Amino acid sequence: MPSLLIRGARLVSLRPEDGPAAGPAAGADPVDVLVEDGRVTAVDRSLPRPAGVEEVDAAGRWLAPGLWDQHVHMAQWTLASQRLDLGGARTPEDVTRAVAERVAEQPDLPVIGWGHRSGGWDREVTVSELDAVSGHTPVVLISGDGHHAWLNTTALLHLAMPVRDSVVRETEWFAVYPRLVTLVGNDGTSPEAYRRSLEAAAALGVVGIVDYEFGRGPLEWVERWNDGADLLRVRAASYVETLDEVLAAGLRTGDPLPGGGPRLTMGSLKIISDGSLNTRTAWCCEPYGDAHRLEYPAGQPNLSGDELREHLARAHAAGLEVATHAIGDAAVAEALASYAATGARGSIEHAQMVGRDDVRRMADLGIRASVQPAHLLDDRDITERIWGERSARCFAFRWMLDDGVELALGSDAPVSPLDPWLAIAAAVHRSADDRDPWHGEQGITAQEALAASVDGQPTVGVGSRGDLVLLDADPLADHLTSADAGAALRDMSVALTVVDGSVVHQDL
Template structure:
């Protein structure tokens, strides 16, 4: 009989010669990390960690590079971003000619009659100082239906797409008594220009061939690979429908998920009015609630979309938009329904994640969250506000008292900031996403991207938090800047707290998941302008290497 039979207790992987930032105040820094069974076994000096190695241990020398916890994006449409990565990306366009050039390039590789989709244009950044229209697209794509989503809440369609959707001058706008109805933009002759707003977008979108579950699975795999290259190891994915949840399950079951995902079901305001009527039954039929799942895939929250955005002047505000004295934005979900539906989710054990941009809507959402907790205290739900642009003093007080986190989609300051100035004026726009105010008020703060509205790159987000600069170099609210360490914490440790996962991840601590990013340059010493150019050269999720370009860089 064998006197002792046991498994190998030596680490599977060592990372040595690093500048490790753990985000754990117990031991803020280290030189090396030992990993075993997908978790962090130990941190310490190079000598202490090297002494733990066994015959099968793999040792990786990270050559003095900065090592941080894997990035956790608290508001990221991973699946949609995977689709956009295979479409025409328009985020960097600065003229209508830029848009036309990119569409023309895609036409060259697309069969006649096939749909061309894209995303990312923003009229406030175009040198033409006008909206693009269908005639612009017709010049370069006469034989393909083309639909290009704006960064948010509008789309542009060419004539072939309008024909496919059976839309013409006699097509009515959505009913005016419908919340967030939107409209078809028309020229002086009453003809559609190709621009569709708010829920009028559905008139075009309904003609686009629907994506299959296999398409969703492919998009998830595409996005996971891209996110791993950016150092992202976790996201909260908001606004999912049943077939998308199934796709995530399938990718996870196949062993192909390399980003941990907190799943937020699509709630009210996120889909069409017809879909809104089915939300309650759909959520009730799931029969589980916040926290169900494992370390890779878990049910997290119900996503609400009760107002619009600032750039398109639909966020619900107390004061009117610039040069529009009668426009204070819109309800997507009425006030009474908002309170009742938040309480309904709360009573069933679901955290609620509300899109809220306008100051009036942010205050309503926080009042509804507070009312739900007062009516039925439940420490196992954590309601939050994403975007969280313009908190009032009342909102700040409620968020502090009830520990309601602000999930600031911070890359917006850089990439959408000019549209905020156009809609609100520079003084009001400078108060959007007041990170320093949130921290000083004692409000929990975490950061996210809202990709594909804008980039998923977390280092653009951190650059935005640290500099408050738009793409044109305008500083919006210098007093709201936060430090690099504070921004990193909001993308790691504090992000994990939002979804009740801070016992699992967010810091490099013995016993926690080994989710790690090794950066190409030192996060803390590069010039501010270089922050947005930082890259992960080695990304590890659960102890497994999911992205590695260290050899190529070391040999360059």
């Protein structure tokens, strides 16, 4: 593996006990850092340069462990730039107008849209109104939370789905999503396209991702890895539908995937136990504020408790961790009960609304909270509208850290951009506009947010991974307000990203 000597870097301390950086191990003065065979082997001043080792002058910049995005849907993120962007749509009419314009411009191409958030709309949409503006052009519009899609009749027929006049939701949508390739081909998810997405992530300091894409997951990654999508570290998750293949291959969480490399490893079994806020399918202990509109006033689980425990027990017996999607507080409570009953290990993905006692139980069970802070920027207003005072229990990062829950930050890209600095800034400031932080009592410090973004790595030191990010500014600099801190974090500039001792991005 490549070796690298970084000269004159200030170490960013992730240890709360350090306080202001002091000394060679805490970053007050620039030090040299030597990486050999994928590990940091020396940290000191004026290190000798071993023969043949590449040298980089940090010129007093700030060095931290490389960043991870702990929740990505990589194919969807890679495809996002090619899709009709509906993130700005405020009404169904905004959407149908955009679709009509796209069909007029490109009548022979399917329309795949992404990003509308119907949770704030005042009515349900219909297939008929989409048919009226699209004719025979297939149209698939994926919601911004990924939990439903609005299709026209042509697309429903093409994807061999029952014709209806309503959107396709939850489990039915997740099952059909992999068939989109029959409409649009797979050029957008080629190894070359993946490589470009990984390069963009590296430019933000990302050294690793956890991929929760639908489909065959780890079994598909080996081929694209060997075709050039091997830039970063990747943990590839499986779903219940492909669990038999994973078990037949004897894969356990953390194992290198056969035919790949040591940086391509088996991730968790992903289980989607409830829905989402915007679709009103997140499973809650109390009804939604607009429950009169809903078939299920408090949302609903996607699996029974027995089914959830069966999946967890099976994965645990095979050496797989489990990543359980749970957004509503009832879903979180049921997931934790299932972890306790089976002894399974892993994470709650999202944990968007939690009960106070359930946070403590998460800590007691040693279950990670894999959270996406940028979602609070998008969900703030709709949460206040339909969850009301329960918003005080949403994105409860302060509770989690204070109670000893391990926090892991991600994006859920493309639901939010694959940008760790946006996630860190949202965790610190909890606002995307001029309003005060939303439930600022749940905010965390920049140091805490950064520590939750580096896959458990300590402050750079002897023995830590050779996965590093060199920053043009101090991410832990003092600011007068959390707004100032958030702005500085969102604008963070990355000079160098190193994975396993190899430079994968450089802007020095």
